[in-house]
Amino acid sequence: xxxxxxxxxxxxxxxxxxxxxxxxxxxxxxxxxxxxxxxxxxxxxxxxxxxxxxxxxxxxxxxxxxxxxxxxxxxxxxxxxxxx
Amino acid sequence: xxxxxxxxxxxxxxxxxxxxxxxxxxxxxxxxxxxxxxxxxxxxxxxxxxxxxxxxxxxxxxxxxxxxxxxxxxxxxxxxxxxxxxxxxxxxxxxxxxxxxxxxxxxxxxxxxxxxxxxxxxxxxxxxxxxxxxxxxxxxxxxxxxxxxxxxxxxxxxxxxxxxxxxxxxxxxxxxxxxxxxxxxxxxxxxxxxxxxxxxxxxxxxxxxxxxxxxxxxxxxxxxxxxxxxxxxxxxxxxxxxxxxxxxxxxxxxxxxxxxxxxxxxxxxxxxxxxxxxxxxxxxxxxxxxxxxxxxxxxxxxxxxxxxxxxxxxxxxxxxxxxxxxxxxxxxxxxxxxxxxxxxxxxxxxxxxxxxxxxxxxxxxxxxxxxxxxxxxxxxxxxxxxxxxxxxxxxx
Numbered sequence: 001x002x003x004x005x006x007x008x009x010x011x012x013x014x015x016x017x018x019x020x021x022x023x024x025x026x027x028x029x030x031x032x033x034x035x036x037x038x039x040x041x042x043x044x045x046x047x048x049x050x051x052x053x054x055x056x057x058x059x060x061x062x063x064x065x066x067x068x069x070x071x072x073x074x075x076x077x078x079x080x081x082x083x084x
Numbered sequence: 085x086x087x088x089x090x091x092x093x094x095x096x097x098x099x100x101x102x103x104x105x106x107x108x109x110x111x112x113x114x115x116x117x118x119x120x121x122x123x124x125x126x127x128x129x130x131x132x133x134x135x136x137x138x139x140x141x142x143x144x145x146x147x148x149x150x151x152x153x154x155x156x157x158x159x160x161x162x163x164x165x166x167x168x169x170x171x172x173x174x175x176x177x178x179x180x181x182x183x184x185x186x187x188x189x190x191x192x193x194x195x196x197x198x199x200x201x202x203x204x205x206x207x208x209x210x211x212x213x214x215x216x217x218x219x220x221x222x223x224x225x226x227x228x229x230x231x232x233x234x235x236x237x238x239x240x241x242x243x244x245x246x247x248x249x250x251x252x253x254x255x256x257x258x259x260x261x262x263x264x265x266x267x268x269x270x271x272x273x274x275x276x277x278x279x280x281x282x283x284x285x286x287x288x289x290x291x292x293x294x295x296x297x298x299x300x301x302x303x304x305x306x307x308x309x310x311x312x313x314x315x316x317x318x319x320x321x322x323x324x325x326x327x328x329x330x331x332x333x334x335x336x337x338x339x340x341x342x343x344x345x346x347x348x349x350x351x352x353x354x355x356x357x358x359x360x361x362x363x364x365x366x367x368x369x370x371x372x373x374x375x376x377x378x379x380x381x382x383x384x385x386x387x388x389x390x391x392x393x394x395x396x397x398x399x400x401x402x403x404x405x406x407x408x409x410x411x412x413x414x415x416x417x418x419x420x421x422x423x424x425x426x427x428x429x430x431x432x433x434x435x436x437x438x439x440x441x442x443x444x445x446x447x448x449x450x451x452x453x454x455x456x457x458x459x460x461x462x463x464x465x466x467x468x469x470x471x472x473x474x475x476x477x478x479x480x
Binding site: 030033036037038040041042044045048055056057058060061 | 156158159160161387389390391393394396397398399424425426429
């Protein structure tokens with residue numbers, strides 16, 4: 001079964017249009033050329049679409065790493081929706 | 085004869101996007117003279133009646149733009165670090181008629197204005213204050229050209245983010261026949277200059293949309309000397325805003341004084357904040373009614389949703405919005421900007437540790453600053469705050 005971190009890595013790779021191998025668990029905003037401001041918002045839009053969780057502007061600035069996104073999705077309020 | 089076209093959007097336009105959508109409708113079609121977005125729909129004023137397929141085409145374009153901007157848009161959280169909009173000011177009339185009547189404002193063309201002696205002195209007063217602000221940071225003075233190479237703007241993605249506001253510069257081709265042909269046949273009427281085809285060289289240059297870009301380009305592809313830099317410059321800026329151009333409020337050609345910071349993140353953010361506090365002290369001294377609120381740049385339609393939300397989320401831009409009592413609204417007269425390491429990365433400006441430099445700037449629109457002041461205090465200098473009157477009238 002795909003773990004949360006693998007799901008997030010795959011989603012970021014899809015949003016940034018790079019191979020998933022380029023998304024290590026420790027990757028953060030700016031760690032990859034494609035993860036710039038536009039890339040970041042692409043990730044946020046795909047997160048909303050795929051996981052069905054609302055991403056408002058309060059949290060956009062906090063979801064700046066693979067780990068932070070995983071932690072956000074694993075919060076009890078979302079974990080039911082994301083199936084984690 | 086002009087005509088009106090009413091359109092009901094297929095998606096609801098949230099209130100926070102109303103003005104953005106309205107401003108972008110200017111670029112939808114050349115037939116649009118004015119656009120108004122209200123709760124009940126969109127009203128377009130057209131150059132002439134649109135019927136049949138032409139009407140359908142216009143409606144389809146408007147619906148497409150509205151949908152692109154609204155669907156999936158993030159709701160910005162507006163931050164207001166300062167609010168002094170309730171400061172009492174002595175004037176509430178529209179200053180435009182007075183400015184025109186006294187010869188203090190003269191329109192050469194849409195968005196292009198000259199200003200008279202009083203407004204010029206008032207602008208010089210504000211300019212002096214902003215130079216003093218720059219001096220308080222030990223900012224090095226620079227002079228930048230009005231022209232900017234196209235390849236520079238390409239490197240910072242400007243053509244994608246702000247294509248609608250570009251102003252292009254060219255010249256006649258270095259070709260004797262082309263120059264002769266132009267000299268013989270070029271003719272100007274109220275619609276513009278008509279020229280023989282093939283007269284012009286390829287665009288290599290544009291008119292600069294901002295002051296600070298020139299500094300960043302001068303620092304490109306090398307380590308930042310000293311690891312940090314404060315600089316200042318005043319310059320002509322050019323942003324075409326179509327039917328949104330209006331008075332000194334929204335000019336095609338305007339002047340900005342900027343205080344620019346390049347260096348580590350903390351250096352840029354701390355100076356931006358210190359600049360905000362020092363500016364607040366100045367505005368308090370002259371009694372300006374204004375507030376500072378988070379904002380986003382006017383990105384074009386395709387980029388708008390993502391870029392604007394990003395700026396909002398990371399609090400990258402704050403505007404100084406001065407009160408315009410005569411229209412019960414506000415006008416952005418300046419801004420506090422932080423670009424993170426966007427320019428450092430895009431232009432390869434590096435810090436001593438090899439990481440990309442962060443940048444930020446404090447920018448003041450000088451004509452807008454003067455206009456907002458006149459909207460709050462009028463043109464009768466007797467009613468002006470002492471500090472302004474004495475300086476402008478040479479009473480010191």
